[in-house]
Amino acid sequence: MNLHEYQARSLLRAAGIPVPDGEVASTAQEAGAIAQRLGGRVVIKAQVHVGGRGKAGGVKLAENPDQAVKAAAAILGMSIKGLVVHKVLVVPAAKIASESYVGLLMDRETQRPVFMVSSAGGVDIEEVAATRPEAISRFAVDPCYGLLPHQALGLGLCLYDDFRSARIAAGIMQQLYQVFVAQGVQLAEINPLVTTPDGDVLALDAKIVIDDNELDRRPDLAALRDETAEAPGEVAARQAGLSFIKLDGNVGCIVNGAGLAMATMDLVKFYGGEPANFLDIGGSSNPEKVVQALRIITSDPNVKAILFNIFGGITRTDDVANGIVTAMGQFKVNLPVVIRLTGTNEAEALRILERIGMRAVSDMDEAVKQAVALAGEAA
Amino acid sequence: MSIFVDRATRLVVQGITGRDGAFHARQMLEYGTPIVAGVTPGKGGQRFEGGVPIFHTVVEAVAETGANTSVIYVPPALAAGAIAEAADAGIGFIVCITEGIPVLDMARTLPFVREKRARLLGPNCPGLITPGAAKVGIIPGQICAPGRVGLVSRSGTLTYEVVNHLTRNGIGQSTCVGIGGDPLIGTNFIDVLRAFEDDPGTEAIVMLGEIGGTDEQNAAKFVSEYVTKPVVGFIAGQTAPKGRRMGHAGAIISGSSGTAEEKIQAFEAAGIAVMRRPLDVVDLVRKSSRPS
Numbered sequence: 001m002n003l004h005e006y007q008a009r010s011l012l013r014a015a016g017i018p019v020p021d022g023e024v025a026s027t028a029q030e031a032g033a034i035a036q037r038l039g040g041r042v043v044i045k046a047q048v049h050v051g052g053r054g055k056a057g058g059v060k061l062a063e064n065p066d067q068a069v070k071a072a073a074a075i076l077g078m079s080i081k082g083l084v085v086h087k088v089l090v091v092p093a094a095k096i097a098s099e100s101y102v103g104l105l106m107d108r109e110t111q112r113p114v115f116m117v118s119s120a121g122g123v124d125i126e127e128v129a130a131t132r133p134e135a136i137s138r139f140a141v142d143p144c145y146g147l148l149p150h151q152a153l154g155l156g157l158c159l160y161d162d163f164r165s166a167r168i169a170a171g172i173m174q175q176l177y178q179v180f181v182a183q184g185v186q187l188a189e190i191n192p193l194v195t196t197p198d199g200d201v202l203a204l205d206a207k208i209v210i211d212d213n214e215l216d217r218r219p220d221l222a223a224l225r226d227e228t229a230e231a232p233g234e235v236a237a238r239q240a241g242l243s244f245i246k247l248d249g250n251v252g253c254i255v256n257g258a259g260l261a262m263a264t265m266d267l268v269k270f271y272g273g274e275p276a277n278f279l280d281i282g283g284s285s286n287p288e289k290v291v292q293a294l295r296i297i298t299s300d301p302n303v304k305a306i307l308f309n310i311f312g313g314i315t316r317t318d319d320v321a322n323g324i325v326t327a328m329g330q331f332k333v334n335l336p337v338v339i340r341l342t343g344t345n346e347a348e349a350l351r352i353l354e355r356i357g358m359r360a361v362s363d364m365d366e367a368v369k370q371a372v373a374l375a376g377e378a379a
Numbered sequence: 380m381s382i383f384v385d386r387a388t389r390l391v392v393q394g395i396t397g398r399d400g401a402f403h404a405r406q407m408l409e410y411g412t413p414i415v416a417g418v419t420p421g422k423g424g425q426r427f428e429g430g431v432p433i434f435h436t437v438v439e440a441v442a443e444t445g446a447n448t449s450v451i452y453v454p455p456a457l458a459a460g461a462i463a464e465a466a467d468a469g470i471g472f473i474v475c476i477t478e479g480i481p482v483l484d485m486a487r488t489l490p491f492v493r494e495k496r497a498r499l500l501g502p503n504c505p506g507l508i509t510p511g512a513a514k515v516g517i518i519p520g521q522i523c524a525p526g527r528v529g530l531v532s533r534s535g536t537l538t539y540e541v542v543n544h545l546t547r548n549g550i551g552q553s554t555c556v557g558i559g560g561d562p563l564i565g566t567n568f569i570d571v572l573r574a575f576e577d578d579p580g581t582e583a584i585v586m587l588g589e590i591g592g593t594d595e596q597n598a599a600k601f602v603s604e605y606v607t608k609p610v611v612g613f614i615a616g617q618t619a620p621k622g623r624r625m626g627h628a629g630a631i632i633s634g635s636s637g638t639a640e641e642k643i644q645a646f647e648a649a650g651i652a653v654m655r656r657p658l659d660v661v662d663l664v665r666k667s668s669r670p671s
Contacts, residue, residue: 263657265616265619
């Protein structure tokens with residue numbers, strides 16, 4: 001689960017990491033009032049779950065409260081990579097002497113939380129990683145012991161030659177590791193970590209992604225979810241226990257299992273079609289899930305045909321077929337539907353579907369070809 | 380021959396009285412898997428299906444029944460603890476089916492499992508099956524057939540799709556292994572490839588990967604250096620969107636975005652025959668096998 005910058009900042013601040021003042025606003029007037037309170041130049045930053053906000057025009061400098069109102073009015077409501085901005089963060093414009101990068105994430109390969117730090121921080125850190133990988137230092141933390149003081153100091157010295165700054169940075173690394181462990185973080189970034197001409201070290205921007213598997217046991221973290229910041233179809237899917245990602249094609253796909261769902265999309269493409277979505281209904285044959293899946297798919301006007309691909313392993317396909325029949329009864333679908341069902345009790349499943357006049361096949365390639373052809377005819 | 384599980388397997392089911400545990404324990408028994416014990420704290424002394432003895436703890440189950448393999452169907456909040464319990468009780472091979480274990484729990488549990496010299500498969504995996512001998516997990520038995528092709532996969536139902544093509548075309552399997560899709564897992568592609576390479580009962584290997592991470596690229600490197608048996612591979616997610624990625628750390632850590640193209644190139648460079656669709660597995664396995 002992605003947190004907004006303002007939410008990440010407050011987690012860091014609560015752990016003692018120096019973060020500049022600042023508040024979040026939902027209207028231009030609120031943003032102006034915050035700028036007034038902060039005094040001086042401020043930065044208005046779109047709060048939206050995508051990278052590259054600055055380059056998309058979602059970050060603006062304002063010299064005074066009037067400009068802050070105008071900047072916030074321009075940013076609020078704008079769409080960045082398909083997501084609408086509903087909130088802005090207003091922070092004082094910091095005087096910056098240097099910009100560093102601090103990242104901490106769970107690494108699949110070492111199976112440990114890994115720090116990545118670089119004195120070449122800022123917006124182009126990925127280019128640094130690609131062209132000068134030696135400019136990024138890494139350190140894998142043993143989760144049994146945590147980040148030890150000398151290890152943190154070593155990381156601080158990777159960023160700063162000045163010992164005083166290095167020591168402050170070391171403290172920030174240890175606090176960041178505490179946040180990582182205490183809040184079930186999957187990825188945390190401070191970019192940039194800046195030094196100011198006065199010798200302060202500040203976390204100017206922060207990103208935190210929480211491990212979704214923590215949310216059941218951490219209602220306090222789950223409450224941080226901002227559904228207005230997510231694509232609407234994806235919110236509905238999550239509430240229904242489905243996993244959904246919208247794409248640009250015209251063949252709507254409803255599949256059980258993520259790997260098979262991806263392979264189904266690939267096969268649609270292989271046979272000359274374009275998938276409209278990724279949708280995994282999981283292992284359940286619950287008709288309500290099927291109804292929700294159909295509702296989400298049919299709300300996309302691009303969809304011209306719907307393809308079910310169900311491999312019944314432990315799940316009985318006749319249960320799924322009954323689920324589809326119930327769903328079709330509750331929810332009128334005016335698009336061609338192709339159903340592929342195979343596995344446990346397949347013959348019975350195909351009979352159930354054919355009884356209500358639905359196309360049903362047992363072969364995946366055959367079903368995909370039919371769906372692609374039907375979508376092509378309708379387009 | 381096979382890898383990891385066979386007729387010598389003596390299985391304990393952790394969470395045997397839960398909804399999922401009970402259902403799958405029945406399926407495994409029907410398949411003929413030797414289940415010697417179940418564990419549910421608080422239900423020690425009872426019997427499952429009138430036969431299998433239930434214990435409060437794994438250590439009791441091992442002492443009383445000689446269990447050497449465990450399969451875990453415990454809810455996510457308790458599953459990491461269940462893995463550690465099995466390892467501590469001396470179980471050598473642990474299969475965790477549970478989905479949704481917090482990744483920090485796994486980061487703390489995996490070193491413990493290694494210290495106890497146990498092997499963990501999963502979590503969040505379908506388990507494994509040695510057709511005709513033992514089914515440990517949730518892979519449906521009826522789509523598998525005994526034979527000499529080893530299969531390793533990151534996914535569940537995609538595995539079934541591919542196994543089904545093999546079986547329907549008369550190609551049996553030595554063992555089918557689902558390693559699971561979580562970020563931190565106990566057994567990776569390389570571990571399974573090494574086991575198949577060393578297994579005299581396996582003649583060819585099918586490897587099913589997905590987009591994301593670098594596990595497939597590492598596996599491809601291992602294949603080119605160590606594996607002498609023919610390998611057929613697939614990468615799901617060629618049409619997957621790039622996604623609205625936040626932050627840079629993921630791309631920096633792996634030096635790769637984990638796209639299907641990258642992985643397919645790595646496979647091809649390692650001499651792995653790449654399937655363009657699941658159906659292709661049949662022809663590619665036939666072509667790769669030595670004429671008999």
